[in-house]
Amino acid sequence: MAGTGMIDGLKNFLIAIWHLTKPYFNSRNIGEIRVWPFGTFRAQERWIGLFMLTTVVVLALGGVALNVVLSYWNNNFYNALQAKDEGTFWSLLGLFCILATVWITRAVIAYVVRSYLVIRWRRVMTDIYLDRWMSHHAHYRMRFLGQKADNPDQRIQEDIDQFVTTTLTLFLGLLTSVVSLFSFAFILWNLSSKMTLPFTDITIPGFLFWVALIYSVAGTIGAHYFGRKLIHLNFMQQRYEADFRFGMARVREYGEQIALMEGDQAERSRLGRMFSFVVQNFLKLVGVQKILTAFTSGYGQAAVVFPFLLTAHNYFSGRVTFGDLMQTNQAFGQVQDALSFFVDAYSTVATYKAIVDRLTGFDETMQRAAAVGADTHMLNRHEAATGEINVDDATLATPTGETILTVPHLALEAGHDTLIAGPSGSGKSTLFRAIAGIWPYAEGTLTVPAGKSLMLLPQQPYIPLGTLREAVTYPAQEGAYDDAAIRDALTAVELSHLIPRLDEAHPWQQRLSGGEQQRIAIARALLARPDWLLLDEATAALDEKLEQTVYKVIADKLPNTTVVSIGHRSTLNALHDRRILMERQEDGLFSPVPTGRPVSATPA
Numbered sequence: 359m360a361g362t363g364m365i366d367g368l369k370n371f372l373i374a375i376w377h378l379t380k381p382y383f384n385s386r387n388i389g390e391i392r393v394w395p396f397g398t399f400r401a402q403e404r405w406i407g408l409f410m411l412t413t414v415v416v417l418a419l420g421g422v423a424l425n426v427v428l429s430y431w432n433n434n435f436y437n438a439l440q441a442k443d444e445g446t447f448w449s450l451l452g453l454f455c456i457l458a459t460v461w462i463t464r465a466v467i468a469y470v471v472r473s474y475l476v477i478r479w480r481r482v483m484t485d486i487y488l489d490r491w492m493s494h495h496a497h498y499r500m501r502f503l504g505q506k507a508d509n510p511d512q513r514i515q516e517d518i519d520q521f522v523t524t525t526l527t528l529f530l531g532l533l534t535s536v537v538s539l540f541s542f543a544f545i546l547w548n549l550s551s552k553m554t555l556p557f558t559d560i561t562i563p564g565f566l567f568w569v570a571l572i573y574s575v576a577g578t579i580g581a582h583y584f585g586r587k588l589i590h591l592n593f594m595q596q597r598y599e600a601d602f603r604f605g606m607a608r609v610r611e612y613g614e615q616i617a618l619m620e621g622d623q624a625e626r627s628r629l630g631r632m633f634s635f636v637v638q639n640f641l642k643l644v645g646v647q648k649i650l651t652a653f654t655s656g657y658g659q660a661a662v663v664f665p666f667l668l669t670a671h672n673y674f675s676g677r678v679t680f681g682d683l684m685q686t687n688q689a690f691g692q693v694q695d696a697l698s699f700f701v702d703a704y705s706t707v708a709t710y711k712a713i714v715d716r717l718t719g720f721d722e723t724m725q726r727a728a729a730v731g732a733d734t735h736m737l738n739r740h741e742a743a744t745g746e747i748n749v750d751d752a753t754l755a756t757p758t759g760e761t762i763l764t765v766p767h768l769a770l771e772a773g774h775d776t777l778i779a780g781p782s783g784s785g786k787s788t789l790f791r792a793i794a795g796i797w798p799y800a801e802g803t804l805t806v807p808a809g810k811s812l813m814l815l816p817q818q819p820y821i822p823l824g825t826l827r828e829a830v831t832y833p834a835q836e837g838a839y840d841d842a843a844i845r846d847a848l849t850a851v852e853l854s855h856l857i858p859r860l861d862e863a864h865p866w867q868q869r870l871s872g873g874e875q876q877r878i879a880i881a882r883a884l885l886a887r888p889d890w891l892l893l894d895e896a897t898a899a900l901d902e903k904l905e906q907t908v909y910k911v912i913a914d915k916l917p918n919t920t921v922v923s924i925g926h927r928s929t930l931n932a933l934h935d936r937r938i939l940m941e942r943q944e945d946g947l948f949s950p951v952p953t954g955r956p957v958s959a960t961p962a
């Protein structure tokens with residue numbers, strides 16, 4: 359049973375590796391490659407990748423071949439020493455210089471080709487992951503889908519890099535080990551024919567090979583036994599490190615709020631706690647690694663003397679030459695190296711397994727996140743020729759399934775600016791998210807006017823990294839608006855003092871006041887000219903006078919835009935034609951109820 363489980367586990371692991379590897383070696387993107395001295399070629403990335411991989415494999419196998427040649431060189435060299443044959447000694451040294459030059463050239467070319475392959479592969483994989491993360495709002499929806507995709511930034515930046523590098527290391531290591539094993543096993547087998555078992559006259563065909571085989575298999579089993587806990591511990595180590603980093607990144611981002619709340623000590627102890635998980639897990643890792651290191655280095659040291667134990671008697675009794683003795687020693691080392699590939703690579707394989715698991719988990723979560731949009735959890739969206747946005751028979755819930763509000767019927771009419779008011783927590787923002795098509799825990803129907811655009815501005819606008827110009831025009835591509843339009847929009851929202859700084863790149867989110875950030879968002883709307891503009895307390899940080907100015911600017915500059923606002927201030931009443939109130943119903947749930955024309959309040 360356990361054996362079947364292990365085989366299944368290995369099979370699933372290999373399938374997971376294949377799924378992660380496939381996209382690069384199937385990539386049809388056109389790429390360029392410069393092959394010195396032949397020039398530059400263009401081809402599909404998959405062919406370039408295969409060409410580079412083949413080159414790296416050939417060079418790795420060339421390394422094994424050179425090792426075999428050196429093994430015979432060893433034999434001759436030590437025989438020449440024993441025979442005090444100076445002529446042969448010098449010519450063998452000359453040959454060594456040639457072999458060494460070939461070795462060095464091979465090593466340098468292999469390094470360069472392999473590094474280029476790594477970065478090309480990583481680039482294609484990163485592109486694919488970034489695309490997936492950014493499509494279907496997967497980056498947003500993933501937050502609803504649990505723990506499997508913690509720290510997506512780390513998956514994309516670090517895990518892909520490690521996956522590519524380690525896949526190559528392990529693949530080439532395994533390949534050269536197998537080839538090396540066969541080559542040197544052959545040599546050991548031949549050398550065995552001249553020898554007897556130590557201190558006896560008994561001959562066993564290929565006994566050196568058999569001993570090397572048993573020795574290495576025992577080593578591999580031992581390494582698995584002592585190191586198997588490393589896989590999980592490495593996985594957890596990466597997670598704790600990433601959580602700790604993320605915790606600090608939040609402090610950096612919310613430094614001001616934390617300082618104002620005097621929350622420094624609270625943050626300090628939270629970060630301390632997060633780091634203590636890093637330390638605790640690290641110590642567990644050390645505990646396991648310590649035993650594994652004791653085992654693998656003891657095993658490696660024993661391998662130094664072991665072949666001499668087998669061959670010394672044959673040498674002293676004159677059955678084999680000094681060269682044979684040394685060649686046996688070297689060949690035994692190579693076979694043992696090759697067979698104990700997993701002994702040496704155990705912790706690498708353990709880390710690799712953790713990387714593959716994380717990337718696979720991330721992949722699955724991204725797919726599920728993308729699928730959320732396609733299934734019935736979203737409002738059932740229809741386009742109609744009417745000028746209204748309608749929500750019918752809808753229920754909006756939290757990710758854990760508790761109903762937030764029900765909407766038997768809600769009509770937002772084009773050309774009539776509407777204010778939605780109601781108690782905090784009654785689901786106003788959630789209703790907006792559902793209308794904007796991003797809330798995945800909804801049932802019911804949403805009807806929107808065909809071909810009309812909608813823009814939603816939240817209370818806390820997102821200001822991207824980069825220049826102020828990028829912040830104002832977000833998310834349009836660079837050059838979408840001319841300078842005059844951008845200047846006009848900024849002037850309209852009373853931010854003309856920022857015009858000279860349009861091309862300065864700063865962390866603007868931290869520099870601009872809350873009200874300035876909200877006005878940047880309004881300027882975006884003025885540029886984008888949506889048919890529907892949903893303002894979710896998007897002017898709450900402005901004083902009432904400025905708020906009125908902003909609403910007037912929207913009315914003047916965007917006469918064809920219908921504004922729907924969420925807000926608590928009574929002064930907003932005068933700025934809208936209609937009002938909808940979130941009211942608690944008999945069943946205890948909130949529902950939006952039209953209350954007709956808002957009662958105008960006198961602006962302060």
Ligand SMILES: Nc1ncnc2c1ncn2[C@@H]1O[C@H](COP(=O)(O)OP(=O)(O)OP(=O)(O)O)[C@@H](O)[C@H]1O
Pocket residue numbers: 756757758762781782783784785786787788789
């Ligand atoms: N991601 C989420 N996970 C769990 N519950 C959520 C989530 N988002 C919203 N809720 C819950 O849904 C309810 C409605 O939230 P919503 O933000 O829509 O209220 P609101 O009327 O806009 O409140 P406010 O006026 O305070 O902004 C709240 O009880 C909130 O806790």
